[in-house]
Amino acid sequence: MTTLSLAKAINAGLRRSLGSDDRVMLMGEDVGALGGVFRVTDQLQAEFGRERVFDTPLAESGIIGTAIGLAMRGYRPVCEIQFDGFIYPAFDQIVSQLAKIHKRTDGAVTVPLTIRVPYGGGIGAVEHHSESPEAYFAHTAGLRVVSCSSADDAYAMIQQAIASDDPVLFFEPKRRYWDKEDVDLEAIPTLGLYDARVVTEGTDLTVVAYGPMVATSVAAAREAASEGTSVEVIDLRSLSPIDFGTIERSVAKTGRLVVVHEAPVFLGLGAEIAARISERCFWMLESPVIRVGGYSTPYPPSKVEQYYLPDIDRVLDAVDRSLAVQ
Amino acid sequence: MSIASIEITGHTDAVALLPAVGGDLLLHPIFSAYVSDIGDADLVDMYTDLVVVRRIDAEATALQRQGELGLWAPMLGQEAAQVGSARALRKKDFVFASYREHAVAYLRGVDPTMILRFWRGSTHSGWNPYEVNMTTPAIVVGSQMLHAVGYGMGIRRDRSDDIAITYFGDGATSQGDFSEALGFAASFAAPVVFFCQNNQFAISAPVGVQTTVPIVQRAAGFGIEAVQVDGNDVLAVLAVTRYAAERARNGEGPTFIEAVTYRMGPHTTSDDPTRYRNAEEVARWKERDPINRLLRTLEHRGLATPQMLAAAEATASEFAASVRAGCLGTVEPAPESIFENVYAEPHSLLEEERAEFVSYHGIPDTKTAER
Numbered sequence: 001m002t003t004l005s006l007a008k009a010i011n012a013g014l015r016r017s018l019g020s021d022d023r024v025m026l027m028g029e030d031v032g033a034l035g036g037v038f039r040v041t042d043q044l045q046a047e048f049g050r051e052r053v054f055d056t057p058l059a060e061s062g063i064i065g066t067a068i069g070l071a072m073r074g075y076r077p078v079c080e081i082q083f084d085g086f087i088y089p090a091f092d093q094i095v096s097q098l099a100k101i102h103k104r105t106d107g108a109v110t111v112p113l114t115i116r117v118p119y120g121g122g123i124g125a126v127e128h129h130s131e132s133p134e135a136y137f138a139h140t141a142g143l144r145v146v147s148c149s150s151a152d153d154a155y156a157m158i159q160q161a162i163a164s165d166d167p168v169l170f171f172e173p174k175r176r177y178w179d180k181e182d183v184d185l186e187a188i189p190t191l192g193l194y195d196a197r198v199v200t201e202g203t204d205l206t207v208v209a210y211g212p213m214v215a216t217s218v219a220a221a222r223e224a225a226s227e228g229t230s231v232e233v234i235d236l237r238s239l240s241p242i243d244f245g246t247i248e249r250s251v252a253k254t255g256r257l258v259v260v261h262e263a264p265v266f267l268g269l270g271a272e273i274a275a276r277i278s279e280r281c282f283w284m285l286e287s288p289v290i291r292v293g294g295y296s297t298p299y300p301p302s303k304v305e306q307y308y309l310p311d312i313d314r315v316l317d318a319v320d321r322s323l324a325v326q
Numbered sequence: 327m328s329i330a331s332i333e334i335t336g337h338t339d340a341v342a343l344l345p346a347v348g349g350d351l352l353l354h355p356i357f358s359a360y361v362s363d364i365g366d367a368d369l370v371d372m373y374t375d376l377v378v379v380r381r382i383d384a385e386a387t388a389l390q391r392q393g394e395l396g397l398w399a400p401m402l403g404q405e406a407a408q409v410g411s412a413r414a415l416r417k418k419d420f421v422f423a424s425y426r427e428h429a430v431a432y433l434r435g436v437d438p439t440m441i442l443r444f445w446r447g448s449t450h451s452g453w454n455p456y457e458v459n460m461t462t463p464a465i466v467v468g469s470q471m472l473h474a475v476g477y478g479m480g481i482r483r484d485r486s487d488d489i490a491i492t493y494f495g496d497g498a499t500s501q502g503d504f505s506e507a508l509g510f511a512a513s514f515a516a517p518v519v520f521f522c523q524n525n526q527f528a529i530s531a532p533v534g535v536q537t538t539v540p541i542v543q544r545a546a547g548f549g550i551e552a553v554q555v556d557g558n559d560v561l562a563v564l565a566v567t568r569y570a571a572e573r574a575r576n577g578e579g580p581t582f583i584e585a586v587t588y589r590m591g592p593h594t595t596s597d598d599p600t601r602y603r604n605a606e607e608v609a610r611w612k613e614r615d616p617i618n619r620l621l622r623t624l625e626h627r628g629l630a631t632p633q634m635l636a637a638a639e640a641t642a643s644e645f646a647a648s649v650r651a652g653c654l655g656t657v658e659p660a661p662e663s664i665f666e667n668v669y670a671e672p673h674s675l676l677e678e679e680r681a682e683f684v685s686y687h688g689i690p691d692t693k694t695a696e697r
Contacts, residue, residue, distance in 0.1 A: 051483055057513055062472055062506035069422075069476020072455075073484070077476075093503075096466050097473070100450075105462060107667035108454040141668055165670035194674065241674045 001184055007040050007177040009151035010116075012185060013158035014041065014078065018048050021076060024162055026053040028063060028080030028116075037082055038118055038177055060090035064115065068098055071111045078162055084119040085128025091136070098167045099142030113167045114158075119147075120212045120262045121309055122175035124302040131299055132211075132263035137169045138240040138272075145240040146193060147171040149214035151181035153197070156189040157237070164193065171239075173212035196243035198250065202232035205256040205319055208247055208273060210236035213260045213310060220315035231319060239269055244276055251277055255286035258318045260310050265293040287325030290318045340586050341566055342556040346614070348622035351561070360565035360572075366629055372560050373624060374638040375409045376617045379429035381642035382438050385649050386428075389442065390595045394653050396447045399426045403558075403590030406616030407523050408493075409433065410563025411585070414571050415491060418459065422474035422492040425463035426523075430493065434458040438645060439652025448656055467528075468494060468501030471520070475507050478516030478580075489574040491519040491567075497528025499544060500536045508548040508582070517574035519567065520545070520582040523557060525589035530602040545582035557587030558616040561623075588614070662689055 004012060017024045026041055032055040035042030045053035056063050060081060067077035081087045087094075094115070101111050121130030138145045144166050148154035154172070161168040191197055199214060200221045209217040214235045221231035232250050236242065251257050257277055259270035270291035277289055292310045300308050343352050343361065351358070383401050390398040401408065408429035415421070415434075423430060431441050431453075440452040444463055451462035464470035474492035481488045498504055499522065511518050524541055526533050537544065545552035551573070555566045563585055570581035588611040592599045599608075624630040665680040683689075 057506070057509050059506040059509065061503055062510050065469070065472025065503060065506065066476030066479060066510050069473040069478070069490075070480045071476075072420075072473065073477045073480030075480055075483075089502075092466065092469070093472065097469055102670055103667050104450040105455055105667075106449060106451055107670070108451070108456060110670045112670075144669070144673075241676075243674070 001182040003180050004151050004155070004183045005178050005180050006148070006151045006154050006173070007038055009155040009181070009183050010040050010148075010158050010172060011042055011044070012183070013155045014044060015047065017078070017159050017162040018044065018052060021162075023074060023076045024052070024078060025070070025075055026078045026080070027056050027067060029058055029082050030055060031080050036080060038174060040116070040118075040172070040177075041080065060086055061093050064090040064093040064098060064113075067113050068093065068101065068111055071113050072109060076112045076114075076162060078114040078116060080116045082118070083129045084117055084131040084133055087117060087133060094137070094143070095140050099140050102166070103142060110165045111167050112165045114161045114164075114170055115168070116158075116170045116172060118174040118177070119171045120173050120175060121299060121305050122212065124305070126302070127299070130302075130305065132261065132294065134169070134171055134239055135263055135268050138269060142167070143240065144168045144194070144238070145171065146238045147173065147211035148237070149173060149176065149211055149235050151179065152183045153235075153237070155183050155185070156187075156191075157193060160189065160193040168193075171211055175212050176215060179215065191237070194238040194241055194243060196237055196246035197235045198232060198246065199235045200231065200233040202230040202254065204230045204254055205258065205322055206232045206234060206247070206250040206254045207258045207260060207315065207319070208234045208236055209260040210239060210269070212262060216310060216312060217260050217315055220312045220319070223312060223316060224319055229319065229323065236269075242269075242273065244280070247273065247277060248281055251281045252284050255284055256322045257285070257289045258292060258315065258322055259289065260292045260315055260318075262294055262309060264296050265291045266296050268293055287322045290322050292318045340554040340556045341562045342559045343562040343565060344559045344619050344623050346619070348626045350626070351623065354562075354565070357562065357565040357569060360568045361561055364561065364564070366627060369561075369620065369624060369627075370629055370634055372409060372413065373617070373620050374641055375413075375429070375433065376405045376560065376620065377638040378642045378645050379405050379409065379432050380617065381646045382432065382649055383428060385646040386442060386445065387591070387595060389650065389653055390445070395442060395445045395595075397594050397596060398445050399594045400591035401426050401428050403588050403611065403616070404523055404525055405429055406560035406619070407557035407563055407585040407587045410560040411491070411493075411521050411567040411583075413564050414567035416488070418488045419571070420474075420477055420488065420490045421460035422470040422477070422490060423461055423464065424467070424470065424493050424495060424498070425465055426495070427493050431458075431460060434460045436460065437652070438649045442649060442653045443656060446653065446656060448658055468498035468503045470494070471498070471507035472503050472510065474518050475511045475514070475516050478511065478518040478574075479514045481517050482515065487575040489517045489519060489571050491521055491571075493521050493523065495528065496522065496524040496526065496533045496536055496541055497531065498522075499541055508545065508550055508580070511580040512548045512550050515577070515579035517577070518580045519570040519574060520550075520580060521567070522582070522584045524584055524586050526587075527589055527593065527603070529593040529597060530599075540584070542582065542584040550580050550582050552582035552584065554584045554586060557585030558614050558619055560616060560620055587616075661687060
């Protein structure tokens, strides 16, 4: 076991993928000598050379577009989009090209691209540095969207994403980059990339969260336990496809569901989960599915971001509201 | 030694090798050398190519009018730009095309029937890109140039002497991806040929809406060498593309070619060009027809025999007939095929939806039965 921060764990996973497959390359803005603005690619250029870990011109569409070409040539590019709010210049290449090439070519061309995106708020950043754009991509057929929440999981997930023959958007919760955890660098992953994971077992209510909100939800569950409420927390891990089976099994047990994410509630992942669970678990539900998330506003300035971001109290408030329905 | 030129607004040094009014080939201090191996038989072959692709194009337009194709983007007038450039490529080179490069596809070895399947609405592609080393139509204008550059970056890393070439039009030069592609190509010295067919129009917008300087000048700011060529001169296009390909193979990085041509027909079969251009302009360009241009040189050399002309026509008719038969004989995809190849690996949501779909439509679910 090695104790690693989430950022270092992704770094270790990238190193492992680079070491085991010569076709893997890292590309993006400042990923070389600097090691990325969050140091996630620290030292990897020194270890693997400038041909495999390289800085690109400052152009997000160019990064994804050229990575598609590299993939067509047989490489497995891992692109870093420096911040969530900078992904939109690449939106066309991701949504109109990357997502559709496999289908367009009747399966002849595969595009095994991984797009790493530090996302979410809570670090006191300026505008465009705290967004949660995952729903745009989860809505697009042809893409896979995942989000890690902890160091141990991130280490395995980044390697699985790179090994996937489909394009994967890999959302990294930047406020958790410095959270440490024991990581077994030699362990064989027990979960597939698209499996959800029960993080905390409980019997009274289910909370589904992903990325940065998993730690918040686990803390809320701990708080609830001290008041005698048993909350089960599920880390969704994959946002497209979604492992509904794990959620359904939990809801069959608890009868109550709260979904938590930083992204705006309106048409967020929570909307899809609430709709599906209402369809499939209608007779098991004791109360309506409740969503906790960001508001329908642009992400606010950092001095007031704590009012936008779901926290332990807002999760507990939703738990209380759910339990109040008898 | 005479260096020929053609009339283009604000620009008169486009490379040309075929004389406009017959006679000996024009001499160019750089580019004549690139076609010194081209003999009479090659010129006849090129003529046949031009006649065949024009005929396929006409047949496709007819098929659209008869309701067999949903849409067609005619290349009438642009045959020389496409045939000349495609003939400069090797089999292992990779073409990243737009949606009007029917002649390029034909020369890469794509069965013309397969080209039509896209426009019929039977598929989003038509052929396997890896079988002919050419992508299928890119509809979002300019989206394919970055792919060519990335592919070229991969070629460079492979230490290979393959090259990538990307085709696009004058309209695409206004897209952001155009500038990003030139920037990345220059920065990574990617072995890429940027082949712009300036056919004077982006649907209805004349090239002057896109740029106030000749397109060829756009490359200079990126430090990319650029050549303007008479796009209706198949020999000159072959020469400059060979030159650009040679530079790429030698590790000298990208080259930009502006082939000045004219889209004689509509943007697509849904377009009405009489609304935005006049007959006199079209007539002027008709005088520069790329097939007649080569024919005059063939006549000068005594190659335009009735037998040769008849043979070219016969080849064209044969292809046209096979294209028609192939189009009419298209087997349309099965309804449940919409769920295929969305992902390379199994996807739980898609499998659920597919199961509901086949059940709703009462389709025998062979996939489930196999499991």
